[in-house]
Amino acid sequence: MRGHYEELAAEYDEHWVYGPDYVSWMSARIIDALHLSPTARIADIGAGTCLFAKEVARQLGPHHPILCVDPSEAMLRQLGTPPSSGLTPIVASAEDIAEGRAGLPYEQLDAIWLKESVHHVDDQARTLRGLADRLAPGGRLLVVMLPASIQYPLFQAALDRFEELQPDPANIQAHLRAAGLDTGLTHVEHELRINRDKYLGMVRARYMSLLSTFSDSEIEKGIEEMRSAHPEPELVFPDRFAFVVGQRSRETA
Incomplete structure (x- = not known):
């Protein structure tokens, strides 16, 4: 999977900017969900190119x-040198942070978010517990993830495989609860409008990690299926996300 992102790094932002307001909309939802303040010590785990x-x-x-934490140095290099103001790139995985194998400039964190990266974590319960332990009293951890099924205009085999592989947000909430956090689960939705040919190009480039599990011939077959199912020049579909939030008690040990 790391190889997938190494290859996609240079074009990653292009594939993720569905429309002019998508990134600002999602970023505002993250700020609201975590109740972020300018004084907070914050980490984006699985930050990729730090788009959000x-x-x-x-x-x-x-x-x-x-702190923009990602195991792919190629993705983090998209920040440039020196990196964008207000951001510090750290080459490490979620597991590295959870297990204390990667040094951080902050002893504790007031807010952590993982956006569409928790499905890459092998032992989700252990890793989320380790991340929860990095929170300061009152700190919040947010997992942004797709629900168990999606309404994307993908080919059927991709939709079926997504449902096979995608974690259930309720299970992620249970992991945060087991880590000692007070939890909540909500959903947000954003309508996407995107040129069909652009979206087909994104699928061909495997903009979703799920698509890296298909061969070139399977992708091309899937694109032809999508062309047939969606002759319209603009695709309109809902992008729905589960927001799983856990908050550490304000009482110190």
Whole structure:
């Protein structure tokens, strides 16, 4: 999977910017869900190119750099040198942070988010517990993830495989609860409008990690299926996300 993102790094932002307001909309939802303040010590785990962290920093004006944590150095290099203002890249996995194998500039964190990266974690219960342990009293951990099924205009085999592989948000909530956090589960939805040919190109480039499980011939067959099912020039579909939030008690041990 790391190889998938290494290959996609240079074009990643292009594939994820569905429309002019998508990134700002999602970033605002993250800020609201975590009740972020400019003084918070924040980490984006699985940050990729820091597409959303950059926008959060722009909207929030943080006093401390947001930590952009990702195991792919190629993805983090898209920040440039020096990196964008208000961001600090750290090459590490969620497991590295959870197990204390990667040093962080902050002893504790006030807010952590993982956006569409928890499905890459092998032992989700253990890793989320380790991340919860990095929170300061009152700190919040947010997992942004797709629900168990989606209404994307993908080919059927991709939709079926998604349902086979996608974790259930309720299970993620249970892991956070077991880690000692007070939890909540809500959903947000954003209508996507995207040129059909652009979206087909995104599928061909395997913009979703799920698509990396299909061969070139399977992808091309799937694209032909999508062309037949969606002759319209613009695709309109809901992008629905589960927001799983856990908060550590304000009482110190």
